[in-house]
Each structure stands twice: as C-alpha cells, then as structure tokens.
Amino acid sequence: MNAIAATFTQAWAGLTHRQFAYTQSVPFAVDAKFAHDTNAQLDTRNLNVYINGAQILKDVNVSIPKNKITCIIGPSGCGKSTLLRTFNRLNDRVEGLKMNGEVNLGKSNILAANSSKLSELRRNIGLVPQRPCPLPMSIYDNVAYGCRIHGIHNKKKLDSIVQHYLKAVGLWDEVKDRLKSPAAKLSGGQQQRLCLARSLAVEPSYLLADESTSALDPISSKKVEQLFTELKKDYSIVMVTHTLRQALRIADHVIFMYLGEVIEEGSADQVFKHPQHELTKKYLNGAFS
Numbered sequence: 001m002n003a004i005a006a007t008f009t010q011a012w013a014g015l016t017h018r019q020f021a022y023t024q025s026v027p028f029a030v031d032a033k034f035a036h037d038t039n040a041q042l043d044t045r046n047l048n049v050y051i052n053g054a055q056i057l058k059d060v061n062v063s064i065p066k067n068k069i070t071c072i073i074g075p076s077g078c079g080k081s082t083l084l085r086t087f088n089r090l091n092d093r094v095e096g097l098k099m100n101g102e103v104n105l106g107k108s109n110i111l112a113a114n115s116s117k118l119s120e121l122r123r124n125i126g127l128v129p130q131r132p133c134p135l136p137m138s139i140y141d142n143v144a145y146g147c148r149i150h151g152i153h154n155k156k157k158l159d160s161i162v163q164h165y166l167k168a169v170g171l172w173d174e175v176k177d178r179l180k181s182p183a184a185k186l187s188g189g190q191q192q193r194l195c196l197a198r199s200l201a202v203e204p205s206y207l208l209a210d211e212s213t214s215a216l217d218p219i220s221s222k223k224v225e226q227l228f229t230e231l232k233k234d235y236s237i238v239m240v241t242h243t244l245r246q247a248l249r250i251a252d253h254v255i256f257m258y259l260g261e262v263i264e265e266g267s268a269d270q271v272f273k274h275p276q277h278e279l280t281k282k283y284l285n286g287a288f289s
C-alpha cells in the first residue's frame with residue numbers, strides 16, 4: 001500500500017457502524033440520506049499548541065456550530081491550519097509538537113484519545129485536502145475505498161454508495177460512463193469533487209477543509225463553494241480560507257485569528273458587519289493580510 005493510501009486507511013479506520021449497519025441491512029436507496037445520529041458538539045477549551053517550544057496556538061476556546069459553514073480567517077502564519085488540524089489530530093506527526101487543553105467531540109477529549117478511540121472519534125470528522133489528491137486507482141474505487149476497508153464488498157451496495165456520493169458532489173453525470181478509468185485523468189476541479197465524495201462516503205458529521213479551493217480555477221472553486229453551501233444541511237463544515245472574499249461569500253460563522261490567538265468569533269453578520277476588536281476591523285479593511 002502506498003503512503004497516500006495508508007494515510008486514508010488510517011483516516012477512515014472509523015467508518016461508522018451506522019453506515020455499516022445501514023448498508024448491510026437495507027437495500028441502498030441512491031438518494032437516501034444517511035442518518036447522522038450524533039449531535040456531538042465540536043469545541044476547544046484552553047487549547048495550546050507548541051512546536052519546538054514556540055507557542056503556535058494560545059489558549060484557544062472556540063465552538064463549532066452544527067450545520068453551518070465556519071470559516072477560520074486571519075493573516076498567513078496565524079495558526080489557522082494548525083487549529084483545523086487539531087480537530088482530528090492531524091498534527092500528531094509534526095516533530096516537536098506538544099498540545100494541552102481540550103478538543104472535545106461531545107464528551108470525548110480528542111487530545112486524550114488513544115489510537116483505537118481516536119479512529120472512532122475521527123469517523124465523525126472528515127478532511128477535504130488542500131490539493132486534490134485522488135488515490136492511484138479508478139474513479140469508482142476512490143469513492144468505494146473507505147467502505148471496502150470496513151468490510152463492505154457487496155457490489156450492488158458499493159455501486160449505490162458510489163453513485164449516491166458522486167451525485168452528491170455533482171460529478172455523476174460527468175463520470176458515469178468512465179467509472180473504471182483512472183481518477184488521475186480527471187481535471188483538477190473534478191478531482192477535488194471526487195475527494196469530497198470520498199470524504200463523504202464514510203459519513204462524517206464534520207467536514208474539515210483546508211483552503212480546499214486554493215488550487216482550483218475560479219469556476220471549479222465556485223462549484224466546490226456551492227457544494228459546501230448545499231452540504232451544510234447534512235454536515236457541519238469548518239474551512240480555513242486565506243481569501244476574505246470567500247469567507248464573505250459563504251461563512252455563517254467566523255473565527256478570526258492573529259498570532260495564534262482567537263481575536264474574535266461569532267456569526268458572519270456580527271464579525272463582518274459589527275467587528276468588536278480593532279485588529280478585526282483592520283484586517284477586514286485590508287490593513288494587513
């Protein structure tokens with residue numbers, strides 16, 4: 001197994017028993033929505049992150065609202081990606097990294113989870129990568145990959161899952177006649193939507209997106225933005241974006257960071273129209289970026 005596949009195997013180790021049971025027992029209805037039975041709230045308490053002794057996140061307390069798009073904004077290097085990556089412990093492999101405080105999914109502190117518990121927690125927190133990174137296999141196999149890892153091998157069920165999620169990301173009509181062709185042959189925008197389908201197929205409640213449109217052309221980027229807006233009825237989305245304009249377009253909830261601290265957090269209306277902090281006002285006015 002190559003390194004990319006290994007990463008996804010780890011990230012998907014927690015395919016939900018809900019999906020598993022569902023696909024085992026019910027003929028898969030293509031347009032049926034998976035029930036998200038978790039109301040677990042994602043938040044941080046007094047979260048501190050250090051890399052080689054330098055403090056990267058400082059006493060961060062944020063709460064991610066359900067079924068909304070939360071945008072983490074702030075100048076480059078302020079800790080946006082680091083914060084996003086603590087939500088499913090993707091920073092673990094960073095050399096010299098230390099964390100304290102809490103990242104809670106419901107009653108479980110993700111920071112305290114051992115590896116088996118972690119995969120269970122991660123099942124609810126999917127990641128859409130920054131750059132499209134299809135696995136070196138067919139379009140079909142990319143979407144089915146996580147399901148197969150968790151024991152779903154029935155062709156009819158897999159066919160339905162693949163179709164369902166390719167439809168969910170608006171890719172079905174573009175690829176239905178070439179499902180067996182390599183994913184690498186798709187355009188960048190199509191690959192990013194395929195990656196999104198792959199993330200959705202393991203049925204997370206939260207979707208983390210780290211500048212997921214930054215590598216895309218404007219039209220593909222718009223499509224992914226539209227998708228996020230549609231998906232929020234079923235998922236809670238946390239996005240890092242360095243494009244203030246993007247946040248203005250799609251954010252419901254905003255976290256503004258500066259030098260590792262959360263300066264302001266609130267509804268998009270509140271933060272964008274009535275910022276409380278001088279730094280937020282300056283950032284919104286373009287005084288720094």
Ligand code: ADP
Nearest residue numbers: 051056075076077078079080081082083094095
């Ligand atoms: P942002 O996403 O806001 O651009 P990051 O979270 O990527 O910021 O980085 C925050 C700070 O942490 C930066 O100063 C960056 O240099 C530092 N940092 C991030 N990752 C590493 C790493 N692996 N090793 C050392 N420093 C890092």
